[in-house]
Amino acid sequence: MTAEQEKGGETLLEGFASYCAVFVLALFAFGFVFQNYMIPTGSMLKTILIGDHVVVDRITFGKPAKWMPLVHYRSIRRGDIIVFIKPNETNMTLVKRVVGIPGDHIHLENGVVYLNGKPQNEPYTAKADYFLPYRDDFPRVPVSEGMDVTDQWAAELPSHIDNGDLVVPPGKYFAMGDNRPDSLDSRYWGFVPKENILGRPMFVYWSYNMPEQDEDITGLGPRLQDMVHTALTFFQKTRWSRTFHRVV
Template sequence: MSTKAVEIAPESPDANPVQKIQQEDTETPLEGLASICFMLVVYLFATAFIFQNFEIPSASMEKTLLIGDHPLVDRVILAPPSKWAFFMPNRDIHRGDVIVFFKPNPETPDLILVKRAIGIPGDRIHLRNGIVYLNGVAQNEPQASKPADDGDPQHAFNPYRDDFPSIAPSTDYGATESWSVEEPSHIQGDDLVVPPGKIFAMGDNRTESLDGRFWGFVPRENILGRPLFIYWSFKTPADQINKTSLGERIGFMAHVLIHIFDQTRWNRTLHIVR
């Protein structure tokens, strides 16, 4: 019985399985560009429709939010329900929510503010010596500042601001002309009554906040979302908001780069906003 010999040819270098795997794993420049574009699209979608980052420029929400805080804002939960995104978790504004919104002022339509929702449609609101009365009940707000006799004129009792809405004309105290005209139509007795589709909002730092007392209600459609947590906080001068020239902005950016470690408020990282 004869046995037929079978010759096995030596493997060529191109047949090395390890080398084949390495070749298959090598990404072409076009594939790399496609990956970057995909990640960019995901990022833009997330920041436009789901989350967005903002910087706090003023002290109107201290101690809840400090100048230089960078909160991540949820743009989904407070968004009006839509048919195409029926699966998204939506809810209406609750009293006490911290909200981000476009300022209801035709002179500054693109200005974004952060305040606390004090009253929802139908609520009756007034202040006495800085204390909020909601539907006749004094509110316990440990986060809110009150007028104080500490020698600072900004903190001293202001009859329009701290006994709102008891004094007219409000333009004498810094209110906008449009709100001075509209405000009386919403007053019943001692109270300001929140109309349908509107929110009454104030800053937690009540003695330094230009809020609904000075420019009126926030339309529901102006609300962008609510801050979730602080992802970064940097010690920022209170007057930085007024430094708008290119040179001043570049100078502050250089300051941030130099002091990124020693002037970052590390204890506020991931601080939940309530």
């Protein structure tokens, strides 16, 4: 044992090993426990803003693992905000709020959600200033040509209707955006399968004031130009007050 070790000091090699251990744990956490996601659209306004960057918890809604007994697991509840892969579009990730769980009976009447026969008070939602029959009286109004409803959902929808209510089947969830007038959600493409759900957003770690169309930027040149613009306007366009804002 060296004199340094006898004094309780740490050798250079031991210090390097400690830093490596912390780095490996961080990689594990962000690879398996947490994930970051940027919000590109306004479908969840005012709960989540365009340009919010959120940390997503990938564990809570997952399948319990015996080798991680201290981790908290729970089932998905009504009102939970979820991050998920859009059904039948594996390259698109969405964020919506769970409105109905398996077995629930749901319908909308003049934009108000009725859950198992009872109207819901949803103060976090944005209401429409104009009426659209299919969107606001769902599922009473049949799908017609020109709507943003997928063909598969248009064919499947009638089989889930019972006495004017949409019945959520086992293993699936009905999800809607908080910005109800401007959200393409389960009303338009169907239920969210449990296996498509990636996790739940926990908090905003960075919020940048950006236009909604920025999600459509393609090509190396425009992307580099956008990155430079973001770097130059980082301080003035960052919404500092939303840092560590909890997503509920």
